[in-house]
Amino acid sequence: MKKYVYNNIMKRWSIVVYRGERSSCMGFSVSDSFLTAGVVFLSLFFAFFAYLAVEGYRNRSMLSHIIRLKMERDKLLRETECIMSSLEKLNTEIQETISRTSLLASLARRPIPDRYTLMMGTGGFPEKMPFHDQTVSSNVLKLKNETEKLKNILAFENKETDRAIRKLREKERLLMATPSIWPTYGRVTATFGWRRHPILKRREFHKGLDIANFRGTPIYATAYGRVTFTGVRNGYGYTVEIDHGYGFSTRYAHLKKILVRKGEYVKRGQLIGLMGATGLATGPHLHYEVRILGKAVNPIRYLDNSPVVY
Incomplete structure (x- = not known):
């Protein structure tokens, strides 16, 4: 049980604590100015603590967001590296297929169009994308452009291959229809x-x-x-x-x-x-x-x- 008594004469606050009805009591007093200073101190303390708590929460949230962004960026970089590797392989395969198509066109005695020859000289990728000086979005855009270019080359190459194959098949049918062996011996x-x-x-x-x-x-x-x-x-x-x-x-x-x-x-x-x-x-x-x-x-x-x- 606590009992507060205010002493108007001394302008002090007295605090008396009783333990039971017959037990001894304890008490102390503080001046009004001291109490005011204490209240101000406690207010400042709690305000500072609240500020630290809010800033800590904000910092933790920001740190968590940064970590999440870094993880997403690392994931994008890995995926981009993987896509680049796949595109390099695709580009190599296309170049090999273009060479085979050129051979087919040559065997079929069919001239290769100028734009087809130009396409044969295009393509290729740097050994490693310079991620340190480009943004991920720009790299992704570059990948899209490279992919579209390869798709166009592949579509054109497939068309040329089909034409060369048709020409060769036509020649094959002509050869099959052309008399070319002795009908008997004698x-x-x-x-x-x-x-x-x-x-x-x-x-x-x-x-x-x-x-x-x-x-x-x-x-x-x-x-x-x-x-x-x-x-x-x-x-x-x-x-x-x-x-x-x-x-x-x-x-x-x-x-x-x-x-x-x-x-x-x-x-x-x-x-x-x-x-x-x-x-x-x-x-x-x-x-x-x-x-x-x-x-x-x-x-x-x-x-x-x-x-x-x-």
Whole structure:
């Protein structure tokens, strides 16, 4: 129990503390000026403590914010480094693909556009991004620009590759359709051009190549194509005619036996018949013709260097 007594005469504050009803008491007194000074001191103390508490909280919040920003920045830097590494690999792959496309275009005899050549000289990345003197946002913007540039190059390169591949496939189909092997093996007895007919005994133009050998010697298709005729032609005997496309066609005459049917597709080197002497022939041989748009041309131009059938 506390009891406060104010002494107006002495202008002092007295504080008396009793412990129980019969117990002794304790007390002390302070002057009014001392009490005022104490109150002022305590007020200043608590105000200073409150200021320290507020500043401490603000500093802790600011420090926490700085740490969080630093962590986010470090994360962005790591992600940026990772993206840069991926872009470097992508750029390398694109440059290699561009080189392959250039080779394809060269093989297809297709000129590389000037802007394509310029693109081949662009690209590339510094070994390390100078993060110390650039902001993360500027680096990210640069990455976006580099990515867009690589996408444009890749799209253009893919288009050029597709064109080169189409050109090569077209050439491949043309090569498949071009007669290029010997239709059989044996001895050449008559060439393309004017001659005296061995049976009719008159001068006439020989439209093919005669290759003589034993009866039953295999006869092969000289290119891929579709069989358009099988049967007997006047003067030619048993004959096979093949349309190879691209204006090419071939004729195989004086056969002993035909081994393909009309409408059938054949491959280069496929067996189509056996050598014979049907029609106007003095002995077993193959009369072989190559035609372009229906006009007979010299078959020698379309034979390889050796009479080997593949």
